Amino acid sequence: MSIKVINISMIFQNKFNPDENLCAVDGVSFDVQNGEILSILGPNGCGKSTLLLIASGLLEPTSGRVCYSGNNADGQSSRKAVVFQDFGLFYWMTVWQNIEFGLKALHNSPAERRDVVQRFVNLVGLTGFEKAYPRQLSGGMQQRVAIARALAIAPEYVFLDEPFASLDLQTRDLMQEEFLRIWQGQCVTTVFVTHSIEEAIYLGQKIIVLTKRPGRIKMTLSVPFPYPREPALRLTREFMDLKSSIWNSLREEIETQKPMK
Numbered sequence: 001m002s003i004k005v006i007n008i009s010m011i012f013q014n015k016f017n018p019d020e021n022l023c024a025v026d027g028v029s030f031d032v033q034n035g036e037i038l039s040i041l042g043p044n045g046c047g048k049s050t051l052l053l054i055a056s057g058l059l060e061p062t063s064g065r066v067c068y069s070g071n072n073a074d075g076q077s078s079r080k081a082v083v084f085q086d087f088g089l090f091y092w093m094t095v096w097q098n099i100e101f102g103l104k105a106l107h108n109s110p111a112e113r114r115d116v117v118q119r120f121v122n123l124v125g126l127t128g129f130e131k132a133y134p135r136q137l138s139g140g141m142q143q144r145v146a147i148a149r150a151l152a153i154a155p156e157y158v159f160l161d162e163p164f165a166s167l168d169l170q171t172r173d174l175m176q177e178e179f180l181r182i183w184q185g186q187c188v189t190t191v192f193v194t195h196s197i198e199e200a201i202y203l204g205q206k207i208i209v210l211t212k213r214p215g216r217i218k219m220t221l222s223v224p225f226p227y228p229r230e231p232a233l234r235l236t237r238e239f240m241d242l243k244s245s246i247w248n249s250l251r252e253e254i255e256t257q258k259p260m261k
Helices: 048-056 095-105 110-123 139-152 169-186 197-203 231-235 237-255
Strands: 003-013 021-032 037-041 063-068 080-083 157-161 189-193 206-210 217-222
Touching (some): 021 063, 021 206, 048 157, 197 231
């Protein structure tokens, strides 16, 4: 299941000045191959989230198109899941009910839903918390529920918008490892937006770096580290050199955003 984004541009009306338009993304094209994780990096306000929403079919671009598995369509027939930074859990539902929610929409039988939910509860390490509500869980546990809910529907595509950004550093590292472990069992075509260069490298097979607004592709590179990836990879010279190279490219964009004195 591949994604092809072709010459996407997105223009919004400036809410502070209705007579002015803002170009968020300009002429962006990229491919995500079947079962690949693409990481998207860029400075604040460069259109990363906008691009993810367009790629997922949740936002229609001003111009350009998105193809799913070679089909020039809106992707409504494709099974897609989106995970956001704020988890997006239903606070009035238990862990079990949250994970089960998408399966009900697919009209799975009660027995099928029970088997799938139990498998994902076990997979994300939440056994014993099935009846807990989101407010009773830590941030990391809530994010595990969000990921389990997204993957339980057996999606063809997964889109993640900075899903670990609100977690503390230690929990974030653990969740990255947890996500890769789960992903390797699913091999779902994935688009992952992040501010963290380290996270982009550790998770992704391919990275695109966007310029400051309007977002255009400044750099596309393949990550040379095979899966499975161990935490110690982050400490290797090769990892650090790649991180430094990407940072130098990003730094140019961030510095040109600084206001003139």
